[in-house]
Amino acid sequence: MIPTHSIKYQQYQALLNLLPEHHHEYPQIMEQFRMIDVGETSEDNLEFFLGQANVSSLTFIKRLRVEQHIPFQIDWIVLAPGxxxxxxxxxxxxxIYFDAKANQLTRVREGTTESFTDPILQVDRQYANLRTFFIEQQIELLPTYRxxxxxxxxxxxxxxxYPDYERVITGQSVPFILEKLAKKHPTNLTETNNQSLSQFxxxxxxxxxSPILERYHILWxxxxKGIPCxxxxxxxxxxxxxxxxxxACGTRSTDAHYPILYALALLxxxxxxxxxxxxxxHLESLEATRKLIKRAGYIKFGVRKAVYxxxxxxxxxxxxxxxHKTIESGHKVSKSGHKRT
Ligand SMILES: [Zn+2]
Incomplete structure (x- = not known):
C-alpha cells in the first residue's frame, strides 16, 4: 500500500493541526511542511504527462520506497513489458544551471543563488539500489532509463x-520519450508478469x-486538546x-474523533x-476510551500496562x-473515519 501523501507529509500536517500557531517551533515546522508539499505536488504533477503517453501496458508507481540494506525512494517508476x-x-x-564538474545544480532566482545536488546523480543512485534489490529478489532486469x-x-x-543533457528533461517531453522507448524495446515480459511486478x-x-515531536522538542x-468541530x-x-x-454551532457527529486518533497515531x-x-x-473514563479506540478499528498489542x-x-x-498481536478488532477504518465496506 502506498498512501496518497507520504507518511512524513501526514505527520507534519497532523502536527500543524494540533500545534498552536504561537508555539515557537510553528514557523520552522510550517516551512518544512511547505517544502514537502511543493515536492509532493511536483511529483503529482508528473502524472498528467505520464498519462499522455500513447503506449499500452505501461504501469506507473509513485513514491515507491523500499528498505533493503539501504532505504531508497523513487519519485516515479514506469514499468513496461520491454x-x-x-x-x-x-x-x-x-x-537552473548544471555544473558537470562539481556535480551541482545552481538556481538563480530573484537575485539569489542556491545550489542543489545533481538530480542525475540522485536517480542513478536510486537505480543502483533498485538493481541490487531486483537481483536479490531474482527479478528479470530490463533496459532501465533514468x-x-x-x-x-x-x-x-x-x-x-553538461554531458548528460539528454537525461535532463521537462514534463512536456515525457510522453514522447516513453513512446520512443516503447518502439525501441520489444516486449520481454507478458502484461501479467509486468502487473505482478508492480504489485510486488x-x-x-x-x-x-519518525519521532517528529522529539525532533522539535514538542511536549504533549x-x-x-479536545476534538474540533x-x-x-x-x-x-x-x-x-x-x-x-x-x-458553538450545534453540529453532532458520531465519528469526529477519527481524525484526532489518526493524528495521534502519526505522532x-x-x-x-x-x-x-x-x-x-476529554473522555470521562479509561474504559470508555478503550471502547472508543477499539470501535475505531485500532489493533491491540501488548498486555496490562504495556497495552497500546x-x-x-x-x-x-x-x-x-x-x-505481539493479542486482539484484533472487527472493523476496518480509513483515516478519514469512514468504515470501509
Ligand atoms: Zn461547530
Missing part, C-alpha cells in the same frame, strides 16, 4: 556543457514514522450519549495509549514488526 524508466522529479522555477524531470513550466534549463513492488513499499502539553472547527466537542456535540509512532487518548479527547493500539493501515505502510 523497458523501465525512473524519474526524479524537480519542481524548481527560475534559471531522467531528471523538471515539471514547473516556469523553469529555464541551462545545460551548456507496492507490497514492498515501506515508510518510516504543548498541543491543542468538523463544521466550525471550534474545540472541544462534548461527548453526549455516544455522540460528539458542538456547543506516536502508531502506538496509542488509553491514558493519552483519554486526556486528548495501532492503526492497521500504518502497520502495513511501516511494515511494523513490533509487538
Amino acid at each position: 523497458f523501465r524508466v525512473l524519474f526524479e522529479v524537480k519542481g524548481h522555477n527560475g534559471e 531522467f531528471a524531470v523538471f515539471v514547473n513550466p516556469k523553469v529555464i534549463l541551462k545545460l551548456y556543457d 513492488l507496492i507490497e514492498h513499499h515501506c515508510e518510516r514514522l 502539553e504543548d498541543l491543542k 468538523p463544521q466550525c472547527q471550534r474545540r472541544p466537542m462534548i461527548r453526549e450519549r455516544m455522540r460528539w456535540q458542538c456547543l 506516536m509512532q502508531n502506538r496509542l495509549t488509553t491514558i493519552l487518548v483519554q486526556h486528548f479527547l 493500539y495501532s492503526h492497521p493501515d500504518l502497520l502495513i505502510i511501516t511494515k511494523s514488526k513490533s509487538g
Whole structure:
C-alpha cells in the first residue's frame, strides 16, 4: 500500500493541526511542511504527462520506497513489458544551471543563488539500489532509463556543457520519450508478469514514522486538546450519549474523533495509549476510551500496562514488526473515519 501523501507529509500536517500557531517551533515546522508539499505536488504533477503517453501496458508507481540494506525512494517508476524508466522529479522555477564538474545544480532566482545536488546523480543512485534489490529478489532486469524531470513550466534549463543533457528533461517531453522507448524495446515480459511486478513492488513499499515531536522538542502539553468541530472547527466537542456535540454551532457527529486518533497515531509512532487518548479527547473514563479506540478499528498489542493500539493501515505502510498481536478488532477504518465496506 502506498498512501496518497507520504507518511512524513501526514505527520507534519497532523502536527500543524494540533500545534498552536504561537508555539515557537510553528514557523520552522510550517516551512518544512511547505517544502514537502511543493515536492509532493511536483511529483503529482508528473502524472498528467505520464498519462499522455500513447503506449499500452505501461504501469506507473509513485513514491515507491523500499528498505533493503539501504532505504531508497523513487519519485516515479514506469514499468513496461520491454523497458523501465525512473524519474526524479524537480519542481524548481527560475534559471537552473548544471555544473558537470562539481556535480551541482545552481538556481538563480530573484537575485539569489542556491545550489542543489545533481538530480542525475540522485536517480542513478536510486537505480543502483533498485538493481541490487531486483537481483536479490531474482527479478528479470530490463533496459532501465533514468531522467531528471523538471515539471514547473516556469523553469529555464541551462545545460551548456553538461554531458548528460539528454537525461535532463521537462514534463512536456515525457510522453514522447516513453513512446520512443516503447518502439525501441520489444516486449520481454507478458502484461501479467509486468502487473505482478508492480504489485510486488507496492507490497514492498515501506515508510518510516519518525519521532517528529522529539525532533522539535514538542511536549504533549504543548498541543491543542479536545476534538474540533468538523463544521466550525471550534474545540472541544462534548461527548453526549455516544455522540460528539458542538456547543458553538450545534453540529453532532458520531465519528469526529477519527481524525484526532489518526493524528495521534502519526505522532506516536502508531502506538496509542488509553491514558493519552483519554486526556486528548476529554473522555470521562479509561474504559470508555478503550471502547472508543477499539470501535475505531485500532489493533491491540501488548498486555496490562504495556497495552497500546495501532492503526492497521500504518502497520502495513511501516511494515511494523513490533509487538505481539493479542486482539484484533472487527472493523476496518480509513483515516478519514469512514468504515470501509
Ligand atoms: Zn461547530
